[in-house]
Amino acid sequence: MKSKINFYLIEFAINSLLRQKAKSIFITVVITFLTFLLASVFFITNSIKYELNATLDSLPQITLQDVRGGRIHDIDIKNVEKILAINGVSDASSRVWGYYYFEMLDVYFTVVGIEEFETALTPALASLSEKFDFNSIAMFVGAGVKKKMSERYYKEYFNFIKPDGSMKKVNIAGVFESDLELEANDMIVMSKQNVREIFAMSEERATDISVHVSNPKEIATVAQKIKEQFPSFKVITKDDLKLSYENMFNYKSGVFLALFVVAIFTFFIIIYDKLSGVSSEEKREVGILKAVGWRVEDVLKEKFYEAGIISVFSYLLGIALALAFVYLLQAPLLREIFIGYSDLKVSFRLPFVMDLQTLLLVFFLTIPIYIAATIIPSWRVASLETDEVIR
Amino acid sequence: MIELKNISKIYESNENNRVTALKDVSINFKEGELILLKGPSGSGKSTMLSLIAALSKPTSGEVIVDTKRISKLADTFAATYRRNNIGFIFQKYNLIPNLSVEDNILLPLIPLNLSEDEAQKHVKSVMEKFHIAHKKEIAVKSLSGGEQQRVAIARxxxxxxxxxxxxEPTANLDKELSLKFIEILRELKSQNKTIIVATHDPLFFGLDFVDREIEMLNGELLV
Incomplete structure (x- = not known):
């Protein structure tokens, strides 16, 4: 019985690829590499964007810092009352936090202070405050912090070195968990009192003030009012932060773009090579096929199968490699391009984010170009007079 | 059955390089005939075969096969015509060297998308007929000249x-293999096929089953 799909033609296409083993392997390697590179970048980008957006969403609508002489100073907590008096502000609270440099491993941890009925911080921290024993000298640490501390045998406690050189021993009460890897990974959570002690911060001072505005549309207006009332304050809205993160991220993407252009350039050289001519052997083969009764469309169909098989195989291989590279191996080398500050922070795992759009984008950036580059020259040859081709 | 009317064919790579392969040639071939086209290299024999097979188009004139104007066919129809009507044995066989005997013979059937049984039946039948079945899985590049020719005939x-x-079917064969080919021609002729052989091999001259011998020189028929 006749089948609509011509399996003989597909078999011939596969045979043809196997007959030109070296060329087929070379093309497979190039397309696989290109797909791998493209997909890896998109996977990393998607993961980081997801993580950044989720992190930013959990930040206060407005953050206030006291900047004098271009340097950030601890803020006076008396200002909280004045801020609350501004129209449109529904809540304001001081936050105590800072970066602690863990010299032995050359990394920074974010040390965050919480208190009972915490509202100024993220939902994860707020829920932690409910079960926290504020009378103990204990802390919850992120998974990354726990790992780093364990490497230096701090499994149950850690000795913080205070600015005056004395030490403060804080027990590890547990591992802090959050849906956000970026947020939780490098974080240490303890009572505000303990944080103040470690950073030698007085009771009247805080790191910054977080402000909540009932009507999100009024954020800009409230920010303006605060700025007018407190000229030394740096008023950072969530949108400002989002923008600055995105700018930094786009800059990192730009660096990658340079690398990517090189890869694309190589790909197009191959395409150009294919477009500029078919080898005499290929040309002769097309001539033979036409001489034994193949129509131009039969030849093109066979070439389409050839290009389709090799490019789809390479595409799938490239995607599989990219998935393994990004999500299993955590994209060594490449992720450093996008997360340049990782030296300073504890590394985090890229969350698995996959969408059809990315897969389609990579598909359309590689496969149709290669198929066209295979079919166009074959069409040129197949359109010539058969006698001319095989003579 | 085959009619060539005032056929001329000029190959022209550029203005200064024009080669007239056929000059106003008119000739008829009847069904079941075996005709020899004789003449030295460059006399136009191969060009005439190429036009009858619709592998090229004449510069002027018409090729008519069974009332169809072959010379006017669009490429797609020309290919279908070839597939349904023509079996071409080329001087250099024009086989795909890395493909097996079986796969080379299968080539004309691939676009037909026959069922596997049907396609295999056709291929097996010709492989047996032309005594090449025992080599069916071997790549044709590993075969001798005579074997390659049998593959070309089977295809x-x-x-x-x-x-x-x-x-020029015997151009690359020794005398023994050439005589074998002549026997194959005799068999094909007995099946009432119309056969046109372009050759200058004297072994073909004066054969009892050849209907006509036509001499060509410089693109013209010598009557």
């Missing part, structure tokens, strides 16, 4: 054509 017959065209 030319797998689509059961009415017309067999052979262009």
């Amino acid at each position: 030319a017959n797998v689509n059961k054509p009415k017309i067999i065209l052979a262009d």
Whole structure:
């Protein structure tokens, strides 16, 4: 019985690829590499964007810092009352936090202070405050912090070195968990009192003030009012932060773009090579096929199968490699391009984010170009007079 | 059956390089005839075969096969015409060297998308007929000249054509193999196929089953 799909033609296409083993392997390697590179970048980008957006969403609508002489100073907590008096502000609270440099491993941890009925911080921290024993000298640490501390045998406690050189021993009460890897990974959570002690911060001072505005549309207006009332304050809205993160991220993407252009350039050289001519052997083969009764469309169909098989195989291989590279191996080398500050922070795992759009984008950036580059020259040859081709 | 009317064919790579391969040639071939086209290299024999097979188009004139104007066919129809009517045995066989005997013979059937049983039946039948079945899985590049020619003949017959065209079929064969080929021609002739052989091999001259011998020189028929 006749089948609509011509399996003989597909078999011939596969045979043809196997007959030109070296060329087929070379093309497979190039397309696989290109797909791998493209997909890896998109996977990393998607993961980081997801993580950044989720992190930013959990930040206060407005953050206030006291900047004098271009340097950030601890803020006076008396200002909280004045801020609350501004129209449109529904809540304001001081936050105590800072970066602690863990010299032995050359990394920074974010040390965050919480208190009972915490509202100024993220939902994860707020829920932690409910079960926290504020009378103990204990802390919850992120998974990354726990790992780093364990490497230096701090499994149950850690000795913080205070600015005056004395030490403060804080027990590890547990591992802090959050849906956000970026947020939780490098974080240490303890009572505000303990944080103040470690950073030698007085009771009247805080790191910054977080402000909540009932009507999100009024954020800009409230920010303006605060700025007018407190000229030394740096008023950072969530949108400002989002923008600055995105700018930094786009800059990192730009660096990658340079690398990517090189890869694309190589790909197009191959395409150009294919477009500029078919080898005499290929040309002769097309001539033979036409001489034994193949129509131009039969030849093109066979070439389409050839290009389709090799490019789809390479595409799938490239995607599989990219998935393994990004999500299993955590994209060594490449992720450093996008997360340049990782030296300073504890590394985090890229969350698995996959969408059809990315897969389609990579598909359309590689496969149709290669198929066209295979079919166009074959069409040129197949359109010539058969006698001319095989003579 | 085959009619060539005032055929001229000029190959022109540029203005200064024009080669007239055929000059106003008119000739008829009847069904079941075996005709020899004789003449030295460059006399126009191969060009004439090429025009009958619709592998090229004449510069002027018409080729008519069974009332169809072959010379006017669009490429797609020309290919279908070849597939249904023509078996061409080329001087250099024009086989795909890395493909097996079986796969080379199968080539004309691939676009037909026959069922596996049907396709295999056709291929097996011609492989047995032309005594090449025992080598079916071997790549043709590993075969001797005579074996390659048998593959080419098998391929030319797998689509059961009415017309067999052979262009210098014994040019690369020794005498023994050439005589074997002549026996194959005799057999094909007995099947009432129209056969046109372009050759200048004297072994073909004066054969009892050849209907006509036509001499060509410089693109013209010598009557």
